[in-house]
Amino acid sequence: MPRVKRGTKRSDRRKKILKRASGYFLTKSKLYQAAQEAVERGLKFSYSGRRQKKRQFRAIWIVRIGAAAKLNGLSYSQLIHGLKTAGIELDRKILADIAVHDAPGFTALAEQAKNALKDGKAA
Numbered sequence: 001m002p003r004v005k006r007g008t009k010r011s012d013r014r015k016k017i018l019k020r021a022s023g024y025f026l027t028k029s030k031l032y033q034a035a036q037e038a039v040e041r042g043l044k045f046s047y048s049g050r051r052q053k054k055r056q057f058r059a060i061w062i063v064r065i066g067a068a069a070k071l072n073g074l075s076y077s078q079l080i081h082g083l084k085t086a087g088i089e090l091d092r093k094i095l096a097d098i099a100v101h102d103a104p105g106f107t108a109l110a111e112q113a114k115n116a117l118k119d120g121k122a123a
Contacts, residue, residue: 061096068099072110082113085120 014032020042021028021035028038066076074082083090088109090098099106 058092061092064096064099065092068103068106069110072107074110074113078117079110079113082115082117083109086112086116088112 017032017036017039018029020039023029024035024038027034029035062076065079069076069079072079083095090109095106095109098109
């Protein structure tokens, strides 16, 4: 059986892990095993963090829309229901952006939602 020394493959793999761990505290950036554990842990957190970011942004958008809706005399749920009834299909990201950067435009949307709610109750 031929002798295998694993020179470059092994060192390349270890170098890759240690490069990812640069900047970690004490042995986590110097010793391979500690670095490998720290990098795997970090990758796990970054994976879940990418999913949490989506939830957090949606929550921020809802808070912003709710605050702007209150200024126009509606609750968040009334505004969303009114917009759906009026046939206005804007997602929360766009609504939040309008609420922050274009107050008159948001007021117009809120008025349309109010009118749709009134028409829905009258029918």
